[in-house]
């Protein structure tokens with residue numbers, strides 16, 4: 001990797017009650033790269049995201065963001081430094097409109113009072129950001145729709161719009177296709193592709209193998225807390241150890 005990595009983890013370990021949940025994981029992600037993170041259930045993918053985002057502290061090892069050691073920094077400091085993530089479970093305000101949800105995220109980033117009570121002027125910076133981000137994920141037509149009634153696919157797009165409103169440089173997407181109807185997978189995949197194409201660095205945990213392999217530059221394969229492989233989809237798919245991790249099933 002020639003350029004300085006945008007994100008790197010070195011010898012990351014997490015032990016809980018004697019169990020090694022994350023076991024000496026090292027990899028780096030280049031600026032603008034999209035890295036898929038795959039692995040069987042319980043492999044440690046979400047835990048890895050929790051360590052990178054600061055939700056969990058590693059037992060040992062280091063997390064670097066754009067060359068800076070952020071291992072000891074809390075979530076909000078890493079977020080301020082440009083790290084953003086979505087979760088497997090929805091983080092929307094289901095009683096608010098799509099615009100209001102994204103405005104709150106934008107306001108949080110801008111440091112403004114997070115109030116949706118006041119009526120925003122058209123020139124309101126947060127509203128402008130909200131409109132732009134909704135357009136970016138293809139949800140402008142749902143701007144005034146209450147988030148709770150959106151389809152799962154559109155809820156995921158809205159979560160991504162909220163994330164983009166905080167202007168992250170590195171984005172961790174944790175199973176964005178979870179619960180999304182098969183008819184919505186294609187549209188959501190396009191949104192993620194667009195987010196990446198705009199130059200952002202993306203880490204994608206996803207079980208939907210077709211989606212991962214069709215999107216990412218490289219794939220990291222987790223198994224029992226270890227990093228089994230980290231390479232291009234073609235190389236990883238041909239790796240016997242990866243095949244074995246999936247119980248011999250073709251990927």
Ligand SMILES: Nc1ncnc2c1ncn2[C@@H]1O[C@H](COP(=O)(O)OP(=O)(O)OP(=O)(O)O)[C@@H](O)[C@H]1O
Pocket residue numbers: 016021039040041042043044045046047048
């Ligand atoms: N706080 C915790 N205490 C004990 N064990 C935990 C804790 N958090 C995670 N684990 C265990 O660590 C392992 C990895 O969990 P993790 O959720 O990171 O896996 P995953 O690869 O994201 O799985 P999935 O694909 O099912 O979401 C699992 O065996 C899980 O039970």
